[in-house]
Amino acid sequence: MVDASLKSVEFERPAPSGAMCVSQAWARVPNAVSQAERAELKTRIKRLLVEQNAVLVAHYYVDADLQDLAEETGGCVADSLEMARFGRAHPAKTLVVAGVRFMGETSKILSPEKRVLMPDLDATCSLDLGCPADEFAAFCDAHPDRTVVVYANTSAAVKARADWMVTSAIGLEIVAHLHAQGKKILWAPDRHLGSYVQKQTGADMLLWQGACLVHDEFKGVELELLKKAHPNALVLVHPESPEAVVALADVVGSTSQMIAAAQSMSATEFIVATDNGILHKMRAAAPGKVFIEAPTAGNSATCKSCAHCPWMAMNSLQNLAEVLETGRNEIHVDPAIGRAAHTCIDRMLTFAQARKQPVRASGDLARDGALFAGVGPA
Numbered sequence: 165m166v167d168a169s170l171k172s173v174e175f176e177r178p179a180p181s182g183a184m185c186v187s188q189a190w191a192r193v194p195n196a197v198s199q200a201e202r203a204e205l206k207t208r209i210k211r212l213l214v215e216q217n218a219v220l221v222a223h224y225y226v227d228a229d230l231q232d233l234a235e236e237t238g239g240c241v242a243d244s245l246e247m248a249r250f251g252r253a254h255p256a257k258t259l260v261v262a263g264v265r266f267m268g269e270t271s272k273i274l275s276p277e278k279r280v281l282m283p284d285l286d287a288t289c290s291l292d293l294g295c296p297a298d299e300f301a302a303f304c305d306a307h308p309d310r311t312v313v314v315y316a317n318t319s320a321a322v323k324a325r326a327d328w329m330v331t332s333a334i335g336l337e338i339v340a341h342l343h344a345q346g347k348k349i350l351w352a353p354d355r356h357l358g359s360y361v362q363k364q365t366g367a368d369m370l371l372w373q374g375a376c377l378v379h380d381e382f383k384g385v386e387l388e389l390l391k392k393a394h395p396n397a398l399v400l401v402h403p404e405s406p407e408a409v410v411a412l413a414d415v416v417g418s419t420s421q422m423i424a425a426a427q428s429m430s431a432t433e434f435i436v437a438t439d440n441g442i443l444h445k446m447r448a449a450a451p452g453k454v455f456i457e458a459p460t461a462g463n464s465a466t467c468k469s470c471a472h473c474p475w476m477a478m479n480s481l482q483n484l485a486e487v488l489e490t491g492r493n494e495i496h497v498d499p500a501i502g503r504a505a506h507t508c509i510d511r512m513l514t515f516a517q518a519r520k521q522p523v524r525a526s527g528d529l530a531r532d533g534a535l536f537a538g539v540g541p542a
């Protein structure tokens with residue numbers, strides 16, 4: 165295993181009593197590498213991907229080198245909806261998922277016949293950690309009359325208990341669809357995304373009280389001040405952000421939808437409230453436009469994440485090369501849990517397919533209109 169130091173991570177989660185508590189976790193901090201090492205590692209990874217009949221599927225929050233490598237080698241960099249679709253459709257025998265654990269598990273559940281590797285299997289998510297399967301099962305048992313809708317950022321065991329899985333790109337549309345059928349919803353785990361979807365759709369939703377430690381740090385008061393200093397800037401917000409931040413947004417959407425908005429809208433300045441790993445792709449998609457990070461806490465010394473997910477940051481060129489060389493870090497999902505979880509993921513993909521929901525922008529507003537179907541204003 166490549167040497168790395170550890171950092172401790174604090175996040176809020178609901179305790180079984182219903183009260184909020186602070187939990188501790190940890191994340192590995194990859195070693196810095198020199199320019200020469202980076203170039204050598206990239207060449208090695210490109211060769212290994214071909215030799216191993218493998219394709220790299222990356223999220224927008226991982227290291228910029230990994231995002232570039234994914235695109236240069238015929239893989240993809242995308243939001244969690246498109247990562248799931250791409251991995252399932254791709255003919256490669258091995259999927260290498262650069263992201264966090266639930267993304268690797270979703271790929272494995274959708275493609276049990278493929279080998280799924282991850283640069284670091286300990287890359288987790290505060291939403292996943294804050295929604296243990298046994299506590300979640302008790303919550304569901306207490307509300308048997310509700311349709312269970314879970315966000316992608318959950319373990320396979322939590323998905324196995326759900327009727328539907330959603331991602332931020334399609335959550336609004338799926339809940340609106342269920343609401344129109346008169347269904348009452350039990351939603352987990354993100355309370356901010358849940359309350360945004362609830363307000364937009366008017367659905368009856370009972371919310372698990374989890375949060376993303378990155379988005380939970382964005383502050384409405386500071387964002388208001390930043391907006392005043394940049395009156396022409398449009399505000400792009402990921403719906404895992406708190407209500408006060410969402411209320412100031414011009415566009416609320418998934419990572420792909422935020423990039424599409426930056427590319428397609430005529431404004432030249434944007435304030436961006438999501439993990440700052442997205443700026444790499446945003447700048448490439450909309451060259452010449454200015455992107456400003458939304459403020460986290462007033463004093464950065466107290467900032468838990470400083471707008472970068474500590475677990476996404478665990479994906480590095482070094483551990484990617486290592487897993488391709490050794491075959492270590494294969495994702496395994498208990499087959500019975502995988503089969504049970506498959507139902508709710510497949511339901512979402514079938515729904516997205518029926519709506520022909522695209523997830524990438526072409527830059528042409530007319531062609532990209534459908535991309536904004538699940539995107540709301542504040």
Ligand code: 13P
Pocket residue numbers: 242243244245317331332333376404417418419420
């Ligand atoms: P997206 O599906 O919008 O990429 O979000 C995934 C995620 O983990 C955001 O924090």
Ligand code: SF4
Pocket residue numbers: 264288289290291317376377378379404439473474475476
């Ligand atoms: Fe989870 Fe937040 Fe990291 Fe996304 S950014 S993986 S929601 S902790």
